[in-house]
Amino acid sequence: MAGKKNTGIKGIIDWIDDRLPIFTLMDEYVGPAYQTPRNLNYWWNFGSLAGFCLIVQIITGIILAMHYNPSAAGAFESVEHIMRDVNYGWLMRYIHSNGSSLFFLVVYIHVFRGLYYGSYKAPRELLWMLGLLILVLMMATAFMGYVLPWGQMSYWAATVITNFFTAIPGIGEWIVEWLRGSFAVDNSTLNRFFSLHYLFPFLIVGVVILHIWALHTKGSSNPTGIDVKKGTADTIPFHPFYSIKDLFGIGVFIVVFAVFVFYFPNLMSHPDNYIQANPMSTPPHIVPEWYFLPFYAILRAFTMDISVFGVTLIDAKLLGVLAMFGSIILLFFLPWIDKSKVRSATFRPLYRIFFWVIVADLFLLGVAGAMPAEGLWIYLGQFGTAYYFLHFTVILYLLGKYEKTRPLPTSISEPVTK
Amino acid sequence: MDFLKKNIDKIVGIGAFLILALFSFRVVLFLTFSPPEENSFMATAYEGLGIEAAPVVDRPVEHPRQMEWSFDGRFGHFDKAAVRRGLQVYREVCSACHSLDLIAFRNLTEIGYSVGAAKAIAASYQITAGPDRFGDMYERPGILADTFPAPFDNPAAAAISNGGKAPPDLSLMAKARADGPNYIHSLLTGYVDAPVDFVPNSDTTTYNPYFDTWEIVMPPPLFDGFVEYEDGTEASVEQMSKDVTNFLMWTAEPNLEARLTMGFSVVLYSLVLTLLLFLSMKTIWRRLKP
Numbered sequence: 263m264a265g266k267k268n269t270g271i272k273g274i275i276d277w278i279d280d281r282l283p284i285f286t287l288m289d290e291y292v293g294p295a296y297q298t299p300r301n302l303n304y305w306w307n308f309g310s311l312a313g314f315c316l317i318v319q320i321i322t323g324i325i326l327a328m329h330y331n332p333s334a335a336g337a338f339e340s341v342e343h344i345m346r347d348v349n350y351g352w353l354m355r356y357i358h359s360n361g362s363s364l365f366f367l368v369v370y371i372h373v374f375r376g377l378y379y380g381s382y383k384a385p386r387e388l389l390w391m392l393g394l395l396i397l398v399l400m401m402a403t404a405f406m407g408y409v410l411p412w413g414q415m416s417y418w419a420a421t422v423i424t425n426f427f428t429a430i431p432g433i434g435e436w437i438v439e440w441l442r443g444s445f446a447v448d449n450s451t452l453n454r455f456f457s458l459h460y461l462f463p464f465l466i467v468g469v470v471i472l473h474i475w476a477l478h479t480k481g482s483s484n485p486t487g488i489d490v491k492k493g494t495a496d497t498i499p500f501h502p503f504y505s506i507k508d509l510f511g512i513g514v515f516i517v518v519f520a521v522f523v524f525y526f527p528n529l530m531s532h533p534d535n536y537i538q539a540n541p542m543s544t545p546p547h548i549v550p551e552w553y554f555l556p557f558y559a560i561l562r563a564f565t566m567d568i569s570v571f572g573v574t575l576i577d578a579k580l581l582g583v584l585a586m587f588g589s590i591i592l593l594f595f596l597p598w599i600d601k602s603k604v605r606s607a608t609f610r611p612l613y614r615i616f617f618w619v620i621v622a623d624l625f626l627l628g629v630a631g632a633m634p635a636e637g638l639w640i641y642l643g644q645f646g647t648a649y650y651f652l653h654f655t656v657i658l659y660l661l662g663k664y665e666k667t668r669p670l671p672t673s674i675s676e677p678v679t680k
Numbered sequence: 681m682d683f684l685k686k687n688i689d690k691i692v693g694i695g696a697f698l699i700l701a702l703f704s705f706r707v708v709l710f711l712t713f714s715p716p717e718e719n720s721f722m723a724t725a726y727e728g729l730g731i732e733a734a735p736v737v738d739r740p741v742e743h744p745r746q747m748e749w750s751f752d753g754r755f756g757h758f759d760k761a762a763v764r765r766g767l768q769v770y771r772e773v774c775s776a777c778h779s780l781d782l783i784a785f786r787n788l789t790e791i792g793y794s795v796g797a798a799k800a801i802a803a804s805y806q807i808t809a810g811p812d813r814f815g816d817m818y819e820r821p822g823i824l825a826d827t828f829p830a831p832f833d834n835p836a837a838a839a840i841s842n843g844g845k846a847p848p849d850l851s852l853m854a855k856a857r858a859d860g861p862n863y864i865h866s867l868l869t870g871y872v873d874a875p876v877d878f879v880p881n882s883d884t885t886t887y888n889p890y891f892d893t894w895e896i897v898m899p900p901p902l903f904d905g906f907v908e909y910e911d912g913t914e915a916s917v918e919q920m921s922k923d924v925t926n927f928l929m930w931t932a933e934p935n936l937e938a939r940l941t942m943g944f945s946v947v948l949y950s951l952v953l954t955l956l957l958f959l960s961m962k963t964i965w966r967r968l969k970p
Contacts, residue, residue, distance in 0.1 A: 300968070342782050342852070345935070352935045353942070498968065506961045513954030520950055524943025525754060528855060536856035536932075537848075546892075611689070618693030 291478055296500035297492045299484035301674050305379075306482070307511035308372040314512050315365035316470065320463050322358040323407075326351075330410065332456035334449040337412035338538040356527040357519075362404050363530045364519055366553035369397060378617055380605030381483040387597040389476040394593055396469050401554070403462040406455040408551060413535030418548045420447045420455070426561075429580040446541065486674050487605030495675045547634055555631030556624050556646075561586040562635050563647035585647065592654050599655060602662040609668040613661050620653045742870070742889040744862035747922070751861075751929050754944070757937050758930050760792045765909055766927025767791070769920050772907045774850060777842060777898075779830035782851035783931050786824040790934060798824060805829055843884040843897045854925070854932035861925050866890045868921040871900040 268276050279285040289295040329348050331340035344351035373393070376382055382390035409420045424441050428434040443450030481490065490496040498504075522529065530552065534545050550558050564581035567574045576584075607614040623646050630643035684691070750759040767788070770780065785802035789795055802822035807829055810817035822829070830849075832838035838846035854860040867890045874880070874887035878894070885895035902917045909915055929936070 339782075346782065346787075352939065356939075502964050503968070506957065506964050510954065510957040510961045513950060513957045516950045517947060517954055520943060520946045524939055524946060527939070533856050533858050533860065536852040614689040615693045618690045622694050 291474065291500075292505060293501045294499040296478065297490075297497035298482055298500045298504050299490045299496060299674055300498045300503075301484050301486065302482065302504065302507075303485055304511070305371070305375040305485075307508060308368050308375060310508040311368045311511055311515050312365065312372055313470065314515065315361060315368055316463070316466060319358060319361050319365060320467075322354045322361065323460070323463065325354050326358055327460060330456075332410070332453055334412065334452055334539070337410060337452060341411045353523070356523045359531060360519070360522045360527060362407065363551065363553065364515075364522065365400070366404070368515075369400065370553070373397065374621065377620075378607045378614075379483060379485060380487050380600075380602070380607070382597050383600070383602075383605050384597065385480045386476070386483060389473060389480065390597060391594050392469055392473040392476055394590065396466055396473060398590060399462055399466045399469065403459060403466065404551065404553070406459040406462070409452065409455045410459060411535060412452060412539045414537045414539055414543075414545050415532045415535040415548070417447060417539035417541065418545060419550060420451060422548055424451070426583045426586075429577075429583040431580065448541075483605065484674055485606060485608065486671060487609070488670050488674060490674055494673070496673055549632060552628065552632075555629075556627035557586050557589065557631070559627040559631035559643040560589050560647045560650065562631070562640075563644045565640065565644075585651075589650060592651070596654065596658070600658040600662045602665060602667070604667040604670065609670055610661070610665055611668065612665045616653065616657055616661065620650070623649050623653065741892055741894070742866070744859050744866040744890060747862055747865055747925075749861055749926070749929070751926075751933075751936055754940065756940055758791070759926055761911060762923050762926040763791045763930045764793070764927075765911065765913060765920075766923035766925070766930075768909065769902075769907055769924045770850070770927055773901055773920075774924065775828070775831060777831055777838075777847040778850045779832075779847075780828040780851050780931065781830065781849050782827070784825060784827045785822060787934065791930060795824070802826060845897045847898065850928055850931065852932050854929045856932075860932070861929050863890065864928060865921050865925045867896075868902060868924065869917055 267273070275285055286295075326344060329340065329344045329351060331337055341355065344355050346352075348354075376390060376393070405419070405423060409416045424438055424447065427437045427441060430437060439445060441451075442448070443454055481492070484490065532549065549555075561582045564578045564585060566581075567578050568576045568581065602610065602613070604610055607617055626642060627646040627650065630639050630646055633639040635643075750757055750762070770778075785798050788798040788801060793801070802824055805822040805826070805828070806819045807822045807826050808817055809820050812818055830838075832841065832846075835846045848856075853864060857863045867888060870888050870890040871886060872889070878887060880887070880895055881893075882895065885897055886899050887894060888896045902920050904916050907915050907920065913919060933939075
């Protein structure tokens with residue numbers, strides 16, 4: 263900046279940037295100054311897509327909140343008021359409800375991309391953990407949002423899920439009453455879920471900022487998993503190359519999104535949720551949204567108490583709850599369980615096979631979670647659960663230790679130019 | 681062959697998974713000592729609350745007959761004449777027991793009634809309003825802003841007059857059941873004689889294989905010629921049932937036409953936008969080629 267002084271708009275930008283370097287920050291984060299590996303494939307689009315989903319959910323959510331009435335007596339009717347009487351209210355609500363499903367789809371793909379390409383390994387452990395924290399916050403937000411329409415599934419999902427905490431020995435009942443603000447799920451529960459459902463997305467925004475900060479500190483990983491040398495042919499500026507690629511990804515996503523919103527708006531919701539909540543009538547099968555099904559299967563997988571000489575140490579219910587929360591907490595330790603120096607599955611022939619097996623396992627758990635807990639599905643759910651924990655502990659540990667990996671290229675430009 | 685080579689890891693992975701699954705299933709079978717049904721989480725969750733899960737009937741329920749509706753598909757629309765006939769059936773038959781809380785008389789202008797005609801329909805109902813300045817409730821003719829009055833004062837009154845079960849509100853029925861429109865039509869036309877070996881749980885119910893317990897409290901509501909259609913259409917049970925289904929699809933999803941119309945433009949627009957973004961991306965990335 264020394265010597266030549268800009269005038270006009272550029273001068274104003276310089277003046278602001280000198281006092282608050284927000285333009286420098288943008289330049290370094292989404293502008294030409296962010297040096298990005300040149301070989302990122304389309305799986306790397308899902309980070310920006312997740313950000314897009316978050317923004318869509320926040321905007322539609324704020325609009326819905328203007329017309330929604332968070333009371334047990336009025337919630338169901340106010341949602342129908344939005345669907346019928348508010349201008350384009352049906353559009354806002356269908357975008358918001360389908361948006362949550364697609365948000366999870368995008369984020370799950372983003373997580374699996376991280377698993378396949380070893381994005382969780384050093385030096386990106388904190389980046390990975392912050393991402394998981396976002397996932398946990400998303401799950402809490404989605405669950406509380408699902409309760410707000412106050413349909414039958416809303417009500418009974420709230421009942422079953424707050425009931426998890428009764429599994430805690432001694433103080434469980436007390437905690438559940440505290441969470442619900444009542445002896446059963448009712449108006450006070452709905453009020454606090456609405457309040458928290460409005461708060462959590464902004465917590466997510468906060469963690470997303472940390473997530474992106476951590477990303478930019480160490481730079482994006484890439485499909486080869488080897489470190490890039492900044493300022494060489496390995497890297498290209500984020501803008502315009504990846505900004506346009508991300509925009510193209512968002513375009514494709516909007517097409518898919520629009521097909522759901524306009525043509526299949528109720529495909530991912532349950533018909534029972536168009537029946538107003540009724541504490542006196544239990545639906546025969548209480549099923550969570552599809553994105554919780556694998557965890558629901560893990561929850562239900564435990565059917566035996568752990569006993570020593572006839573004294574129950576941990577009962578089946580507590581085991582299920584611990585396993586369900588444990589299945590996510592375990593992922594926080596992944597960078598230290600999988601000690602393989604090679605990041606990308608491209609150069610880990612065995613890990614690649616086990617990666618697809620765990621993908622299949624999660625599909626199995628998803629189906630098991632959707633089925634009524636009877637017959638064969640109980641065993642399949644139990645097997646899927648056992649394999650899930652086996653994969654993320656023993657298998658990944660042994661692979662990291664003993665797998666014979668393929669030789670790595672010396673730079674990422676090498677496989678690109680070949 | 682190339683596909684095989686490229687995806688060998690996925691194929692081996694899924695294959696390995698299936699084999700593992702089969703083996704482990706055998707193992708788990710031997711390891712599980714207690715019958716799982718007794719301890720499953722849902723059972724304990726219900727017990728903890730003192731809730732009894734609704735009984736699951738293992739009789740297979742008939743799948744709804746698959747009909748063709750004007751509102752199906754990408755270019756679906758309401759058959760307004762059928763919707764109006766359905767309204768007539770609702771007013772003359774269903775409304776004796778079923779409420780329609782979410783529909784206001786002003787909404788009737790959306791299905792082809794003039795404002796005057798909608799006002800006339802509204803005025804044919806007596807609505808309880810008030811309290812007036814003396815603190816008394818009073819009756820007055822309905823206005824456009826009123827919703828259809830419910831046949832019973834409250835759910836308890838509805839239940840006691842209808843064999844112990846309150847007839848559900850119909851506003852959202854077409855979305856509140858799986859395969860809603862087909863279900864409604866199948867149920868209304870599905871009353872048949874019970875098989876000889878069928879033992880009903882209650883003597884106030886009627887056999888209907890489309891209902892989830894096969895026993896429905898609602899007696900057959902429609903008979904040929906029950907209503908006299910203003911447009912001269914013959915009022916067979918099949919016809920009335922179809923018309924009511926059309927009407928209830930409209931009450932459940934009144935914005936269906938607006939949604940589908942907008943959807944077409946949005947998808948078309950975003951496809952073109954995406955194509956342009958794709959071409960821009962290709963052009964920009966071409967700069968990288970040596």
